[in-house]
Amino acid sequence: MTLTDTLKGMIGLDPTAHADADMKTVLEAFKGLDPKPIETCSVAEAREQPTPADAVKTLLAQAGHGARLPLEVEAVVTRDIEIDGAVGTNPARVYTPAGEGPFPVILYFHGGGWVIADLDTYDATPRSLAAQSHAIVVSAHYRQAPEHKLPAAHEDAFAAWRWIVEHAARLGGDPLKIAVMGESAGANLAINVSIHARDNGLPPPVHQALIYPVASNNIASVSYEENRNAQPLNKKMMLWFVQNVINDESDLRNPLIDVVSAELANLPPTVIVTAGIDPLRSDGEKLAEKLAAAGVAVEHRNYQGATHEFFGMAPVVQAARDAQAFVSLAQRQAFGGAPLEEMDS
Numbered sequence: 078m079t080l081t082d083t084l085k086g087m088i089g090l091d092p093t094a095h096a097d098a099d100m101k102t103v104l105e106a107f108k109g110l111d112p113k114p115i116e117t118c119s120v121a122e123a124r125e126q127p128t129p130a131d132a133v134k135t136l137l138a139q140a141g142h143g144a145r146l147p148l149e150v151e152a153v154v155t156r157d158i159e160i161d162g163a164v165g166t167n168p169a170r171v172y173t174p175a176g177e178g179p180f181p182v183i184l185y186f187h188g189g190g191w192v193i194a195d196l197d198t199y200d201a202t203p204r205s206l207a208a209q210s211h212a213i214v215v216s217a218h219y220r221q222a223p224e225h226k227l228p229a230a231h232e233d234a235f236a237a238w239r240w241i242v243e244h245a246a247r248l249g250g251d252p253l254k255i256a257v258m259g260e261s262a263g264a265n266l267a268i269n270v271s272i273h274a275r276d277n278g279l280p281p282p283v284h285q286a287l288i289y290p291v292a293s294n295n296i297a298s299v300s301y302e303e304n305r306n307a308q309p310l311n312k313k314m315m316l317w318f319v320q321n322v323i324n325d326e327s328d329l330r331n332p333l334i335d336v337v338s339a340e341l342a343n344l345p346p347t348v349i350v351t352a353g354i355d356p357l358r359s360d361g362e363k364l365a366e367k368l369a370a371a372g373v374a375v376e377h378r379n380y381q382g383a384t385h386e387f388f389g390m391a392p393v394v395q396a397a398r399d400a401q402a403f404v405s406l407a408q409r410q411a412f413g414g415a416p417l418e419e420m421d422s
Contacts, residue, residue: 190318
């Protein structure tokens with residue numbers, strides 16, 4: 078049987094049936110929140126839908142649920158600020174770990190297809206990585222589509238990098254140890270920040286962590302076909318996001334979107350995390366290949382029984398704990414620090 082025959086046989090199936098047991102628990106909790114399919118919503122409706130993060134909160138609130146945040150994560154202090162965007166200012170949240178600075182700094186971009194979600198939706202990842210990587214994490218919001226189409230979010234991300242470089246010391250950070258990180262559409266912003274810094278003579282990130290990045294315009298990839306009916310992200314949803322962010326079809330060939338077609342040499346050491354049950358898995362795999370071919374130090378790990386959005390679910394999903402440990406170790410090594418003792422799970 079050919080790969081094409083195999084894929085044809087899988088179309089219409091629910092790939093989340095193969096999820097890890099704890100991942101299935103989250104998906105069931107998410108289903109219980111009765112979210113409408115994003116692709117059937119107006120943008121305003123989509124922004125009001127329950128999220129996988131809400132499902133995690135539901136599980137944590139249940140009596141008798143054994144999950145808890147490690148003490149190091151609970152000790153992280155946050156404050157909300159405004160930082161420079163390409164036009165005006167944008168909200169940002171600063172996560173500072175316990176201890177004495179100056180700390181390394183991580184600029185983080187949340188996901189949401191450049192259309193939905195905000196700093197609150199993606200609070201878990203920067204909070205946890207601040208503790209595990211022993212770094213100040215600045216989660217930077219950006220203008221969203223369709224009100225602000227391509228390249229507005231990217232221009233705000235570039236402005237956020239310039240702001241971080243200039244203000245790291247004022248935040249209690251070390252301006253010589255700044256990394257970049259993002260999830261999904263935010264991972265796309267993160268690698269584009271690295272490319273922008275390289276091409277415009279800006280101080281480069283010392284490391285980049287890309288969590289299930291949007292990295293190509295190929296919507297007929299193996300993972301798009303395998304996961305066309307997946308949850309919480311599927312092919313129809315991705316098409317909805319893309320149609321809201323692009324100005325016209327020519328934008329699909331823009332290297333800001335089709336990152337695998339960009340010049341990728343001389344970028345910082347990179348880790349890429351993908352999920353098996355995710356239309357974007359092939360994007361991450363292809364990007365890892367392209368980075369390695371360009372001479373970039375890159376390490377890619379796939380978590381086969383996990384879905385898109387799993388990375389921030391560490392209190393309830395083992396794959397998320399494993400993935401966060403992988404990323405934070407790479408970040409600490411990039412910052413030149415000794416590995417921290419393993420955190421309680």
